[in-house]
Amino acid sequence: MKILNQTPTKLTIQSSSAWDGLLLICPFIVIGLLQIILASNWIGGGIFLLFSLSLLDGAIDETYIFDKTFSKMTIKRRGVWLHDVTECSTRDISAVELEEIGDSEGNRSYYVDLLMFGGDIICLRSYSLTEQYKMADLIRSYISISDNHTISNVFALQSREP
Numbered sequence: 001m002k003i004l005n006q007t008p009t010k011l012t013i014q015s016s017s018a019w020d021g022l023l024l025i026c027p028f029i030v031i032g033l034l035q036i037i038l039a040s041n042w043i044g045g046g047i048f049l050l051f052s053l054s055l056l057d058g059a060i061d062e063t064y065i066f067d068k069t070f071s072k073m074t075i076k077r078r079g080v081w082l083h084d085v086t087e088c089s090t091r092d093i094s095a096v097e098l099e100e101i102g103d104s105e106g107n108r109s110y111y112v113d114l115l116m117f118g119g120d121i122i123c124l125r126s127y128s129l130t131e132q133y134k135m136a137d138l139i140r141s142y143i144s145i146s147d148n149h150t151i152s153n154v155f156a157l158q159s160r161e162p
Contacts, residue, residue, distance in 0.1 A: 003138070009069045011142045013135060015062040015125055028052035064124055066090060066142055073114075075122070092116045096140045098132055099123070112136045 005012035032048030060079040077084040095115040114122040
């Protein structure tokens with residue numbers, strides 16, 4: 001997470017950089033080219049190059065813009081084959097929650113979910129839990145939504161119990 005702009009009227013957060021995804025695929029491109037050039041292995045090299053092209057889909061740059069002046073949120077997703085812009089009103093956001101999704105192998109993905117009035121959920125991604133906490137707290141404070149799921153609230157509820 002990188003804060004690109006934070007003023008009293010505008011908050012701009014960049015979740016991931018397209019360069020991060022490109023660094024991921026560089027070894028596959030190099031191996032593919034080396035197989036084609038040095039070993040004259042067009043099939044093997046072609047497979048590595050095609051695999052690297054399929055990984056380019058993961059090289060997506062996401063930017064989240066919260067504008068108090070117009071009471072709107074803009075999500076810009078840009079990649080090699082993707083250019084998507086989504087807008088909605090910040091007044092439609094009812095809550096900001098953290099979500100952790102795990103698979104059977106123990107891998108974890110973290111998301112900040114913006115719960116919208118009407119039931120829609122907008123997922124903002126990041127790669128670490130620490131970044132997600134920072135992003136969720138920053139968005140909550142910026143659009144003035146209280147956190148109903150903080151640890152301090154849990155302790156306060158536990159201390160009231162007999």
